[in-house]
Amino acid sequence: MILDGKCPTGPIEQTWDKHRFDLKLVNPANKRKYNVIVVGTGLAGGAAAASLGELGYNVQAFCYQDSPRRAHSIAAQGGINAAKNYPNDGDSIYRLFYDTIKGGDFRAREADVWRLAQVSNNIIDQCVAQGVPFARDYAGYLDNRSFGGAQVSRTFFARGQTGQQLLLGAYSALSRQIKAGTVKMYDRREMLDLVVVDGVARGITVRNLVTGEMESYAADAVCLATGGYVNVFYLSTNAMGCSVTANWKAHKKGAFFANPCYTQIHPTCIPQAGDYQSKLTLMSESLRNDGRCWVPKNKADLGKHPNDIPEADRDYYLERKYPSFGNLAPRDIASRAAKEQCDDGRGVGPGGRGVYLDFSSAIKRVGADTIKERYGNLFEMYEKITDEDAYKRPMRMYPAPHYSMGGLWVDYNLMSNIPGLFVLGEANFSVHGANRLGASALMQGLADGYFVIPYTIGGYLATVKPGQVGVDNGEFKKSIEDVKAEQDKLLGINGKKTVFEFMRELGGLMWENCGMARSKESLEVNLKKIPALREEFWKNVKVTGSGAELNQQLENAGRTADFLEFGELLCRDAYHRNESCGGHFRVEYQDEGEAQRDDVNYCYVGAWEYKGVGKEPELHKEPLKFDNVHLAVRSYK
DSSP states (O other): OBOOOOOOOSOHHHHHHHHHHHSOOOOHHHHTTOEEEEEOOSHHHHHHHHHHHHHTOEEEEEOSSSSGGGSGGGGOOSOEEOOOOTTOSSOOHHHHHHHHHHHTTSOSOHHHHHHHHHHHHHHHHHHHHHTOOOOBOTTSOBOOBOOTTOSSOOEEOSTTOHHHHHHHHHHHHHHHHHHHTSEEEEOSEEEEEEEEETTEEEEEEEEETTTOOEEEEEOSEEEEOOOOOGGGGSSSSSOTTOOSHHHHHHHHTTOOEEOTTOEEEEEEEOOOOOTTOSOOOBOOGGGGGTOEEEEESSGGGTTSOGGGSOGGGEEOHHHHHOTTTGGGOOHHHHHHHHHHHHHTTOOOSGGGOOEEEEOHHHHHHHOHHHHHHHHHHHHHHHHHHHOOOTTTSOEEEEEEEEEEOOEEOOOTTSBOSSTTEEEOGGGBOSSOTTSOOTTOHHHHHHIIIIIIHHHHHHHHHTTSOTTOOOTTSHHHHHHHHHHHHHHHHHHHHOOSBOHHHHHHHHHHHHHHHHSSOBOHHHHHHHHHHHHHHHHHHHHHBOOOSOSSSOOHHHHHHHHHHHHHHHHHHHHHHHHHOOSOBTTBOBTTSEETTEEOOOHHHHOEEEEEEOOOTTSOOEEEEEEOOOSSSOOOOOOOO
């Protein structure tokens, strides 16, 4: 099947404005007749629920945390992009559009990316009005800094806790609507099934994580804003609760999964210290504004204190390889460059899995107080974890799984191939291509929630009669029965291996064979080992307790079961794509260490249709057209 993204035609500068005008409207008196479910309350979900409630729709919002404030968006650190050009350094909507297309290695839709760049400026105004405490310069104007993949300063920030401050802004807007009664909040609920009636998304089934009770909810449209899936690697920068479950349940009900092999490795994370770790800690990309990445030129210097290694004996490898962008090379390129140094035997720290991020030059230039003002909380966090003072000795960094560019396939309206199912933020595939530029995740989440879905969902609801299906429909009863049956199956196995043993084993396979580098041979290994591991899981996992209570082992078992199915799809997608692009680096396809794209054969979105566990999924393609940014070799040299 050739997929239609329903992208508007004509001059790209006019596409979003014209499309908004062409969408059907729901008049204010009729909005209160419609019910909308929003799953996830991070930046995309929280902004969407607040905006739809403000418009007058009846919204039911769900999160598995005890509060929307605990959504993983809170962990974002460095900033949010927008094309306001306050520093007057040559930025524009077109340049943000161009940088994002190029940064994604020409594997994203032009129309979606243009819209993202266009609404980026509105996001900053919205958040300032909410009271988000963005950094300001001496005169009181909003300040900016640079991020990877750009030669302008367009990133707005709140020290090293931008995600937290933006989430508090969305949470305040959401809380206002909860108080007004337009949004009903359901916390401690995990979505375990999508209810589809006659081919249309009509609701969800969730488990109350406190009581264990299964609950179903019906609506006229469902919005998934449930984040990414990189915990398939086990060790990642994501919170432990982040999973693929909501997206995977929708996929098993017919939603196409697009580009799952596009996963991002973040170059600046604190290296793993031991096997006891359950997650890794991100250090903001903003640190590369003032920090310089290097390793010793000579292996004989690896045992020395970094401050004792002379400048002439240091290899500032990013500045050497990519002089135009230096330490602000995009994440995929910076990650592979760090791995290259470590593979060459010049990695620092335990196990040789680390590179230095050095602030000594910046401290000499602007002073320690200025560096503390810019990144103080990040330095504090680093010291708490490593017991090292980064003001006095360089930080140690190593790449780690961080973000998923792939997700459920959506059209220009953010609707999946299942009518009535919309997908927002990191949960969809739409704007980042094969590599996300830093500070663009917060931009996409808020763009989708505040400025896209309020228009596009109205265009759909205007064609739907409200309240056609309720929870008394037989599909809701069947959904609860199916979810309970899987839960009982997990509880009844009573094997000998814990859930985390299986998750660690899967994560190890994924990282070693489908991580920063993949090959035909390594992927073939995974396509044999993952099904075998999944079979063992269903015979030998041990889940204690019962389903009628708070049971985190049961929660994690369900998420692991989904990862064991999804991991195979991710590897299959990487196996079929015989090229390197962005975060998908097949070692057979490279040119002097740089990714080698195949635009003739692979310039498309690969969207997979579920056919059953252990059965080969069906691939559908959406061709990508580039009328405004011409396909070219992606170079940052």
